[in-house]
Amino acid sequence: xxxxxxxxxxxxxxxxxxxxxxxxxxxxxxxxxxxxxxxxxxxxxxxxxxxxxxxxxxxxxxxxxxxxxxxxxxxxxxxxxxxxxxxxxxxxxxxxxxxxxxxxxxxxxxxxxxxxxxxxxxxxxxxxxxxxxxxxxxxxx
Numbered sequence: 001x002x003x004x005x006x007x008x009x010x011x012x013x014x015x016x017x018x019x020x021x022x023x024x025x026x027x028x029x030x031x032x033x034x035x036x037x038x039x040x041x042x043x044x045x046x047x048x049x050x051x052x053x054x055x056x057x058x059x060x061x062x063x064x065x066x067x068x069x070x071x072x073x074x075x076x077x078x079x080x081x082x083x084x085x086x087x088x089x090x091x092x093x094x095x096x097x098x099x100x101x102x103x104x105x106x107x108x109x110x111x112x113x114x115x116x117x118x119x120x121x122x123x124x125x126x127x128x129x130x131x132x133x134x135x136x137x138x139x140x141x
Contacts, residue, residue, distance in 0.1 A: 035124060036105070041067040041068050042069045043072075049071060049098065053096065054096055070121070074118055087110065087113060097132075101137060102139075103138055119139065121137050
């Protein structure tokens with residue numbers, strides 16, 4: 001290798017490292033979505049979104065993934081897992097349900113909820129793992 005080739009290689013590596021650092025910095029400092037202040041992209045009944053994922057998960061992922069969704073349904077269960085409130089909504093007689101992981105600010109409201117109560121929750125859909133998963137959820141009513 002000539003000296004000129006080595007210099008070009010070192011400069012190329014430095015440019016790639018700088019671009020990588022810039023992309024990492026930009027993604028790391030991306031502002032978080034405030035679900036409470038955002039309006040939902042989709043408002044839907046709990047059984048409808050569960051059925052959509054059960055029928056065709058790929059199509060449902062395209063429609064719901066990373067969207068702010070407002071879901072209305074019946075509370076099946078409430079719990080605190082790792083210090084975070086989780087509300088499961090859906091129908092007790094169906095296989096799938098929606099697991100709503102409450103935001104930190106909403107954790108205290110979990111004590112006011114009762115099994116069988118109708119509820120509307122807004123959150124970001126992150127996918128389907130036998131249950132539809134919503135994160136950063138806030139209780140609408």
